[in-house]
Amino acid sequence: MLDRVRVPADLKNFSAEQLKQVAAELRAETVHAVSQTGGHLGASLGVVELTVAIHAVFDTPKDKLIWDVGHQAYPHKILTGRRDRIRTLRQGGGLSGFTRRSESEYDPFGAAHSSTSISAGLGMAVARDLLRKPGEKRGDQNVIAVIGDGAMSAGMAYEAMNNAGAMRSRLIVVLNDNDMSIAPPVGAMSSYLSRLISSRPFLSLREVMAKVARRFPAPLERAARRADEFARGMLTGGTLFEELGFYYVGPIDGHNMDHLLPLLRNLRDAEAGPPVLLHVVTQKGKGYAPAEAASDKYHAVAKFNVVTGAQNKAPPGPPTYTNVFAKALIAEAERDDRIVAVTAAMPSGTGLDAFAKRFPKRTFDVGIAEQHAVTFAAGLATEGIKPFVAIYSTFLQRAYDQVVHDVALQNLPVRFALDRAGLVGADGATHAGAYDIAYLGCIPQMVLMAPSDEVELAHMVATSAAFDDGPIAFRFPRGEGFGHAEVPARGTPIEIGRGRVLREGTTVALLSYGTRLEECLRAAEELAARGLSCTVADARFAKPLDTALVERLAREHEVLITLEEGSVCGFGGLVMQHLAWKGAFDSGLKFRPMCLPDTFIDHETPKAQYDAAGLSARSIVANALAALGDGRGAAIAPARA
Structure with missing residues (x-):
């Protein structure tokens, strides 16, 4: 059946039983594709x-379907003309791991960060109403926002619902x-009630009764409204959403096509009334036993064996920066009971799951x-607690x-651990940690550090724990360290604002x-082979x-080149400003700041991304030779693609 679906319109004449078969084949196709590429599996399964039912009932892309976060949209991509490319997912030149406007007309809004769908959907709905031509019905175009997988824990979702x-x-x-x-028990009675209260006769009756109630004296009108809300709240549990102005329907079984299809048709055909919230209950990883059994481990996966579910493990190598951070923080917390850890729904991604096992009462996952995480940490800091806020x-x-108003302006000692700094590979531009040097570097009171390897990271965790004079942040990349030296059991604090020289030259x-x-060290070796003496220094602090x-x-040098894994206006800009005020350029210094290009870099391997960005040893050598102007090289500009 799935072979007969090139675009969603092909689903229109399928029976409910045929759509169930499409769903079963779509699930198998998703599992097989992700087993070859890696990616976000659990949420998509x-x-x-729900994906099949929405596309079968609604008229996409005329009807706008917005997937929150976007990592749950792999089945959507398969149904919307991208099945032949689904095994390029997250690969260089292939499909994005998230929804993307430039990729398909079926992706009306790009999303890789959480909780944006309702705001974007409301914007589209209002635009539809503003652009409606005279005589067009209100229901000529539907806007559907699918939000979940934790995204309802973010305040932006409720701000949008309130509006x-x-x-x-x-x-x-x-x-x-x-x-x-959120859901109470889901069953046949719940499904029946949801279909009943979403039906056109019930909606029309409720609108009529609301008009009648408005003719009552004020006390009776308020009593009638409360009775209506209470009755449906008792049946469905949707009082919160009703208070925000939504008409609540549900909860229903999100895997039962016989329940989904008639209910979605009711909502499609409704022409009046307030915005609607349809509450569907699903199981993360549904239909693939390994993912059902361990939804956290199968949220995002590496390539895996479809039969056994075993994920491909990289050969043993140096420790990852995330693990080094976690161990270093635990070592500091062992000696200082004022140290706590705060994360925003990413305990495993930031390594704080290990911290939580050791210090469950000192670990706070705020969703x-x-x-909220940052201001919560600021409140902790006012009372002498030492919060480490671990956020990508x-x-x-x-x-x-x-960060500006609640932490820096009050000079509170909140410690920021920024994981996934720099380019991140398959997750692409939406997850790249490209801007933190620039956006934190302009804030007064802020101390900024970046380790050159995993050993330095341990020292910077210790430095942050010992620093009480204001906010401090350190950034570190995704993936493994270099393995050149053993990471100490506990780091040693570094003198604030002091760099180090690793190699002297002229x-x-x-x-x-x-x-x-x-x-830089590799580039220095190559420059030395060309007869050019090179100094290499580690700034440590921006x-x-x-x-x-x-x-x-x-x-002491003819050419000074700065290197950073951040955007323009970052570390190089801070160095340049200082040297300009010191008159260093008046004496003929040739300064070259090397940073990420002023563009978004697509998903690829990190090595390919950094090569494209012009931040490899080869690019350093070429730019140094070009700056010297002796004809031995030409500058290599970062790629613009």
Whole structure:
């Protein structure tokens, strides 16, 4: 049956039994594809029936279907003309692991961060209403936002619902509840009641009764409204959403096509009324036994064996930066009971699951709520607690105002551990930690560090634990370290604002901030082979800058090149500003800041991404030779693709 589906319109004439078969084949296809590429498996398996039902009932892409986060949209991609490319998922030049407007007309909104679907959907619904031509019916176009997999824990979702309820634009929100966090028991009676209260006669009757009630004296009108809400709240549990102005329907079994299809048709055909929230209960990993048994481990997977479920393990290598951070933090917490850890729904991704096992009462997972996480940590810091806030660099962007207003402005000693700094490979531009140096570097009071390897990371965790004079942040990349030296059981605090020199030279100075130091050392060897003496230094700090080191490098060398795994306006900009005020360029210094290009870099392997960004040893050598101007090389600009 799946072979007969090229686009969603092909589902229109299928019977319910045929759609069930499509769903079964779609689930198998998803499992097989992800086994070859890796990716987000559990959430996608949980929405297979829902995906088939929505595309069978609604008229996509005319009707707008928005997937929150986007990592649950693999079945959607298969049904929307991308099946022949699904095994390129997250590979260089292949399909994105998330929804993407430039990839398909069936992806009306790109999403890889959480909790944006209702806001975007409301915008589309309002635009539809503004652009409606005279005589067009209100229901000519539907907007459906599918939100779930934890995304309802973020405040933005409720801000959007509050606004949508007040505006009363026609919008359908499907709450994919895959962890039973909200749902009461689901069964035949619940499904029947949901179909009843979503039907056109019931909706029409309720609108009529509401108009009648408005003619009652005020006390009776309020009593009638409360009775209506109470009766349906007792049956469905949707009082919270009703208070936000939504008409609540559910909960229903999100894997039962016989329940989904008639209910979705009811919602499709409704022409009036407030926005609707349809509550469906699904099982993460549904239909694939290994994923059902361990939904956390199969949320995001490497390539795996379909039969056994065993994920392909990389050969043993150096410890990952995430594990080094976790162990270093545990070592500090063993000696200081004021140290606590805060994360925003990413305990395993940030390594804090290990910390939680050792210190369960000192670990706080606040859900997908980075804004709250930062201000919560600020409150802890006011009382002498030492909070470490572990958040991916790309996700901390959502809490920028709180970092500035609630932490830095009050000079509170909150420690920020920014995982996934730099380029992240298969997750692509949406998850790249490209901007934290720039967006934190402009904040007064903030101390910024970046380790050059896993040993330095352990030292920076110790430095942060010992620092009480204000906010401090350190960034580290995804993946393994270099394995050049054994990581100490406990790090040693570093002097704030002091870099180090690893190699002395006279002609070219390479000043690295972060893990590009390894490439700098390789470049220095190649320059030496060409007869050029090269100094290599590890800045360690972007703020406060080691100004003495920077000035010495500028004074004693013809060329100074800075390296960083961050965007423009970052570490290189801070160095450049300091040297400009010191008049270093007046003496003829040739300065070259090397950073990520001013563009978004697509998913690929990290090595390919950094090569494309022009941050390899080869690029360093070429830029140094070009700066010297002796004809021995040409500058290599970062790729623009």
